[in-house]
Amino acid sequence: MKFSGWGNYPVIEAQEFSPGDSLAVLAAMADLPSNATLIPRGLGRSYGDSALAPRLLNTRNLDYFIDFDASSGVLRCGAGVNLARILQIFVPQGWFLPVTPGTKYVTVGGAIASDVHGKNHHLDGCFSDHIVSMKVATPAAGVVACSPQSNTELFCATAGGMGLTGVILEATFRLKPIGSSMIHETILKAKNLDQALELFEANQTASYSVAWIDCLSSGNSLGRSLINLGEHADDGKFEVARGTSVSVPCNMPSFVLNHYSIKVFNALNYNRVRKPQQKRLRHYESFFYPLDGIANWNRLYGKAGFVQYQFLLPLAAGLEGIRTVLTRIAQSGRGSCLAVLKVFGKGNANLLSFPSSGYTLALDFKITPGIFSLLDELDAIVLAHSGKLYLTKDARMSATTFRQSYPAWETFIETRKRYGADAVFNSNQSRRLEI
Amino acid sequence: MTTQNILIIGATSAMAKAVARLWAQRSDRLYLLARNETQLAAHAQDLKITGAKSVDYARFDASEFEQHAACVDRAFDCCGKFDVILICHGSLPDQQVCESDVTKTLEALSINGVSVISLLTHIANRMQTQGDGTIAVITSVAGDRGRQSNYVYGSAKAMVSVFLQGLRNRLYRKGISVLDIKPGFVDTPMTEHFDKTMLWAQPTRVAADILKAIDKKRNTVYTPRIWRWIMSIIRNIPELIFKRLNL
Numbered sequence: 001m002k003f004s005g006w007g008n009y010p011v012i013e014a015q016e017f018s019p020g021d022s023l024a025v026l027a028a029m030a031d032l033p034s035n036a037t038l039i040p041r042g043l044g045r046s047y048g049d050s051a052l053a054p055r056l057l058n059t060r061n062l063d064y065f066i067d068f069d070a071s072s073g074v075l076r077c078g079a080g081v082n083l084a085r086i087l088q089i090f091v092p093q094g095w096f097l098p099v100t101p102g103t104k105y106v107t108v109g110g111a112i113a114s115d116v117h118g119k120n121h122h123l124d125g126c127f128s129d130h131i132v133s134m135k136v137a138t139p140a141a142g143v144v145a146c147s148p149q150s151n152t153e154l155f156c157a158t159a160g161g162m163g164l165t166g167v168i169l170e171a172t173f174r175l176k177p178i179g180s181s182m183i184h185e186t187i188l189k190a191k192n193l194d195q196a197l198e199l200f201e202a203n204q205t206a207s208y209s210v211a212w213i214d215c216l217s218s219g220n221s222l223g224r225s226l227i228n229l230g231e232h233a234d235d236g237k238f239e240v241a242r243g244t245s246v247s248v249p250c251n252m253p254s255f256v257l258n259h260y261s262i263k264v265f266n267a268l269n270y271n272r273v274r275k276p277q278q279k280r281l282r283h284y285e286s287f288f289y290p291l292d293g294i295a296n297w298n299r300l301y302g303k304a305g306f307v308q309y310q311f312l313l314p315l316a317a318g319l320e321g322i323r324t325v326l327t328r329i330a331q332s333g334r335g336s337c338l339a340v341l342k343v344f345g346k347g348n349a350n351l352l353s354f355p356s357s358g359y360t361l362a363l364d365f366k367i368t369p370g371i372f373s374l375l376d377e378l379d380a381i382v383l384a385h386s387g388k389l390y391l392t393k394d395a396r397m398s399a400t401t402f403r404q405s406y407p408a409w410e411t412f413i414e415t416r417k418r419y420g421a422d423a424v425f426n427s428n429q430s431r432r433l434e435i
Numbered sequence: 436m437t438t439q440n441i442l443i444i445g446a447t448s449a450m451a452k453a454v455a456r457l458w459a460q461r462s463d464r465l466y467l468l469a470r471n472e473t474q475l476a477a478h479a480q481d482l483k484i485t486g487a488k489s490v491d492y493a494r495f496d497a498s499e500f501e502q503h504a505a506c507v508d509r510a511f512d513c514c515g516k517f518d519v520i521l522i523c524h525g526s527l528p529d530q531q532v533c534e535s536d537v538t539k540t541l542e543a544l545s546i547n548g549v550s551v552i553s554l555l556t557h558i559a560n561r562m563q564t565q566g567d568g569t570i571a572v573i574t575s576v577a578g579d580r581g582r583q584s585n586y587v588y589g590s591a592k593a594m595v596s597v598f599l600q601g602l603r604n605r606l607y608r609k610g611i612s613v614l615d616i617k618p619g620f621v622d623t624p625m626t627e628h629f630d631k632t633m634l635w636a637q638p639t640r641v642a643a644d645i646l647k648a649i650d651k652k653r654n655t656v657y658t659p660r661i662w663r664w665i666m667s668i669i670r671n672i673p674e675l676i677f678k679r680l681n682l
Contacts, residue, residue, distance in 0.1 A: 016627050021471075060624070066484075089460075
C-alpha cells in the first residue's frame with residue numbers, strides 16, 4: 001500500500017507490519033531478507049521521507065504504559081504510546097510532558113528518534129534530555145538498555161537518530177508537575193524581525209516562547225510577527241480537552257493555498273492582535289496544539305503535498321542570516337502560512353539532534369515546479385551561515401549538505417555499524433543522505 | 436456511575452484494547468481473555484496504571500472449543516458477575532485463498548463464526564441465570580450482504596449476527612441486552628495491508644461508539660455511523676443488479 005510522511009511528499013509503495021511485543025520485533029529483524037530495507041514508523045508525523053522504506057515496522061502495538069511513579073512523575077511506557085494519550089491520562093493527575101512538539105499525535109518512539117523540541121527548548125532542552133533510560137532492539141546486540149550514563153554511545157545515536165540504530169521498544173522519562181491545565185499566554189506584536197529578536201531576548205525567562213512570522217511581508221516590515229509567551233497557570237483545574245473538532249476530509253485542490261490566500265491569512269492573523277501586548281488564559285490544547293484541532297490539515301496543500309523547511313542558524317549569524325532567507329522567500333512569492341521562529345537554548349550530546357544555540361525558522365512550501373531549486377538556494381544560505389536543517393522535516397537535502405552541517409555523521413555511521421543496524425535499518429532519507 | 440465488571444474476549448485486538456482503555460478510565464473491573472499472554476500481561480498492567488479498579492486475565496484460544504466453557508466459568512468465578520461481556524476475537528481470511536482451499540474456508544468460518552456461537556451459548560446461560568447485563572459482540576458490515584471480495588468472512592459474521600438476533604429475542608424477557616456491533620473499515624493490525632481511504636476509522640473512534648451503544652443498551656450499532664447508511668443502500672440494491680457489480 002501507499003505511504004508518505006505528513007507532507008504527503010514523497011509517496012511510496014511499502015509493506016507495513018506491527019509486531020506485538022519485543023520478541024516479535026527481534027524476529028522481524030532476524031527474518032529480514034538480505035538487501036531488504038526496514039525502518040520503524042510511529043504515527044507518520046515526520047514530514048518527509050525519514051519514516052519511509054519498502055518495509056515499515058509500525059510500533060502501534062507497543063503502546064502500553066508499563067509503570068508510573070505518582071510521587072516522582074517518572075513514566076515508563078512502550079515506544080508506540082502517543083503523547084495525546086499521555087496527556088489524557090496524566091494531565092488530570094497534575095502532570096505534563098516535559099517537552100512537547102507542536103502536535104500531540106506523535107509516539108514516544110518518534111519523539112525520541114526525532115529528538116523533538118518545543119516552545120521551552122531555551123530552558124528545558126529536547127525530549128531526550130528528560131529520558132532516564134530506554135530499551136532499543138538492535139540487530140547485533142539484541143535488546144540493549146541505554147541512558148545518558150550507560151551505553152551512552154547507543155543513547156546518543158538513537159536519540160535524534162531517525163530510527164536508524166534499531167527499534168526503540170520503551171522509554172522511561174520524567175513528566176513535569178503542573179498546577180493547572182491552563183496557560184497564561186502573552187502575545188507580543190513585533191513590527192519586524194529586529195523587534196522580534198529583541199523581544200525574544202527580553203523574554204528569555206518565559207517558560208514557553210515562539211513567534212509566528214508573516215514571511216510574505218517585506219521591506220520595513222520584513223519578519224513582522226506575533227510572539228507567544230506562556231506560563232502554566234496555578235488554579236488547580238485539570239481538564240483534558242475534547243477530541244478533534246473539524247477535519248479536512250480530502251486533499252484540497254492545490255490552488256486553495258496560493259500567494260494571495262496566504263497573504264490574506266497572514267495579514268488577518270497579524271492584525272487580529274490589536275494591542276502591542278495581549279494577555280489571556282488558554283487551555284494547553286489551544287496553546288500547544290492549535291493545528292491538532294484541524295484533523296488532516298496537511299491535505300490543505302493538495303495532492304502534490306508540501307515540504308516543511310526548518311533550519312537553524314547559530315546566534316552569531318542570526319539576524320542577518322534570517323533576513324537573507326526571508327528576503328529570498330519574499331522575492332520568490334512562494335509563501336507559507338506557517339512560518340514559526342524560535343530561539344533555541346544549548347544543544348545536547350546526541351549525534352544527529354537538531355537544536356543548538358541559535359535561531360530556528362520553520363516554513364511550509366507547497367510542492368510546485370521550481371520549489372526545489374529555491375530550497376537548494378536556501379540551503380546554500382543556511383550552509384554559508386554554518387546552519388543546518390531538521391531531519392524530521394527534510395525530504396530533499398543532499399548528502400553533501402547533510403555532511404557539512406552534521407559534523408558527527410561519521411561517528412553516527414560507526415555506531416550504526418557496531419550495532420549491526422546499517423544492514424537492517426534504512427529509510428529513503430538515510431539512503432539519500434548516505435548515512 | 437458505579438463500578439462495572441467487564442469480561443473481554445479477544446482482549447488484545449485493537450478495538451477491544453481501545454474500549455478497555457475507556458472502561459479503565461471509569462475505574463471499572465476488567466477480566467481479559469486472549470491468546471498471547473505477553474501482550475495480555477502488558478495490556479493488563481497498562482489498564483491498572485490508567486485507572487482500572489482491578490484487572491485479571493487468562494490465556495484463551497478461540498479455536499480450542501472444549502476449553503470455552505471452562506474459561507468463561509473461571510472468569511465468573513473470579514469476578515462473581517459481569518455487567519458487560521464483549522466478544523472481539525476474529526481474523527480476516529484471504530478470500531482468494533479460501534476460494535481454492537476448503538480447509539482455509541472452514542477455518543475462517545470456525546474462528547469468526549462457530550467459535551463465537553460456542554462461547555455465546557455458554558455465556559447466554561450464565562447471563563440468564565444472573566438476570567441482568569449486556570452481551571456485546573463485534574461482527575462486521577461484511578455480514579450484511581455477501582460480496583465477491585469478502586464473502587467467506589462475511590458469511591461467518593452474518594451467522595453470528597443472525598444468532599444474536601435470536602439470542603436477543605430469547606433473553607429480552609430475562610433482562611439481558613444483546614448488542615451487535617458492526618464496524619466498517621477500521622485501521623487495525625488485521626487490516627494493515629489495505630490502502631486507507633476516507634472511509635477508514637481509527638480504533639479509538641470506534642471504541643467510543645461501542646461504549647456508547649453498550650451504555651445505552653442498543654440492539655445494533657454501525658460504527659462509524661455513516662455505515663448505517665452505506666449498508667442500507669448496499670442491502671437494498673436488487674440482486675439482479677448486485678450480482679453484476681464489482682464489490
